[in-house]
Amino acid sequence: MSIVVENVSFSYGKKNPFGSMVLDRVNLKIESGEYLIIIGEVGSGKTTLIKHFNGLLKPLEGIVMVDGHKATSAHARKLVGMLFQYPQYQFFGKTVFDDVAFSVSNSGIDDKQLHEKLIESLKMVGLDENIALRSPFTLSNGQMKLAALASILAANPKYIILDEPFTGLDLINKKKLFKALAKLHDTGITIIIATHEIYYELPINSRTILMGMGKIIFEGNLEEYALSKHSQLSDVTLLMRELRRRGVDISENIFDVETAFEEIMNIKKVSIEHE
Numbered sequence: 001m002s003i004v005v006e007n008v009s010f011s012y013g014k015k016n017p018f019g020s021m022v023l024d025r026v027n028l029k030i031e032s033g034e035y036l037i038i039i040g041e042v043g044s045g046k047t048t049l050i051k052h053f054n055g056l057l058k059p060l061e062g063i064v065m066v067d068g069h070k071a072t073s074a075h076a077r078k079l080v081g082m083l084f085q086y087p088q089y090q091f092f093g094k095t096v097f098d099d100v101a102f103s104v105s106n107s108g109i110d111d112k113q114l115h116e117k118l119i120e121s122l123k124m125v126g127l128d129e130n131i132a133l134r135s136p137f138t139l140s141n142g143q144m145k146l147a148a149l150a151s152i153l154a155a156n157p158k159y160i161i162l163d164e165p166f167t168g169l170d171l172i173n174k175k176k177l178f179k180a181l182a183k184l185h186d187t188g189i190t191i192i193i194a195t196h197e198i199y200y201e202l203p204i205n206s207r208t209i210l211m212g213m214g215k216i217i218f219e220g221n222l223e224e225y226a227l228s229k230h231s232q233l234s235d236v237t238l239l240m241r242e243l244r245r246r247g248v249d250i251s252e253n254i255f256d257v258e259t260a261f262e263e264i265m266n267i268k269k270v271s272i273e274h275e
């Protein structure tokens with residue numbers, strides 16, 4: 001089972017000023033259960049690409065299939081949940097629960113089961129269960145984003161796509177989201193994240209593709225991306241390398257604060273050379 005993108009090209013009506021397509025013959029296979037990070041500069045085509053995964057956009061050329069069904073088909077669209085960059089546009093009901101009830105109407109789930117599922121999903125993303133009965137429009141930006149994710153989860157998607165999910169979240173909510181995504185991935189849900197900024201709290205071995213001008217220009221895991229010519233080393237990596245250079249017995253490639261902290265706590269003997 002997988003999302004298969006075959007030779008997909010797309011343009012929004014006119015060709016862009018450089019004469020190329022917004023997506024230019026993209027080929028990609030996302031296996032069920034993967035944790036995929038799609039990185040790329042502003043305007044590189046990330047959102048356009050992921051909108052093809054749930055049939056919101058139809059390729060100009062090529063084809064997108066989800067578990068063997070056309071991505072635009074009703075069957076495929078049920079398998080894929082999408083968290084938009086601006087989740088306020090995802091809500092329209094009086095309460096968060098009303099929105100969820102609407103999104104899964106006709107699926108045969110009764111209100112009680114749905115309510116339980118929503119409560120479970122809210123807890124999963126680190127929100128209080130009373131959010132279910134609040135008007136989505138009274139929530140803060142961060143709460144709204146997490147509540148939108150919980151609403152998507154309540155519909156039991158197999159693939160979850162998140163467009164710039166960390167933008168606008170404070171550190172605490174970012175951490176909640178990193179944790180929720182890890183838990184969801186552990187339950188077998190496929191996670192696909194589009195982001196213009198890299199976060200080293202994401203699993204370092206997760207598959208990472210870099211978009212540039214509508215093409216995939218790098219493919220590897222997050223660590224390989226971090227060490228590639230496409231990325232700059234993070235401050236944490238530079239600090240850890242400096243400590244290592246000065247004689248501290250520490251790994252060379254550490255990218256995030258938490259791992260750095262653990263590594264420092266594990267140092268048996270510190271003998272930093274002062275220069």
Ligand SMILES: Nc1ncnc2c1ncn2[C@@H]1O[C@H](COP(=O)(O)OP(=O)(O)OP(=O)(O)O)[C@@H](O)[C@H]1O
Nearest residue numbers: 012016022040041042043044045046047048049196
């Ligand atoms: N609705 C639209 N109509 C016309 N052009 C569009 C539309 N949406 C996006 N584009 C153009 O398509 C290109 C790719 O945009 P896209 O939103 O896919 O990029 P992105 O990588 O998601 O960028 P960001 O990091 O800013 O979210 C850009 O040149 C953008 O201006």
Ligand SMILES: [Mg+2]
Nearest residue numbers: 046047048163
């Ligand atoms: Mg985008």
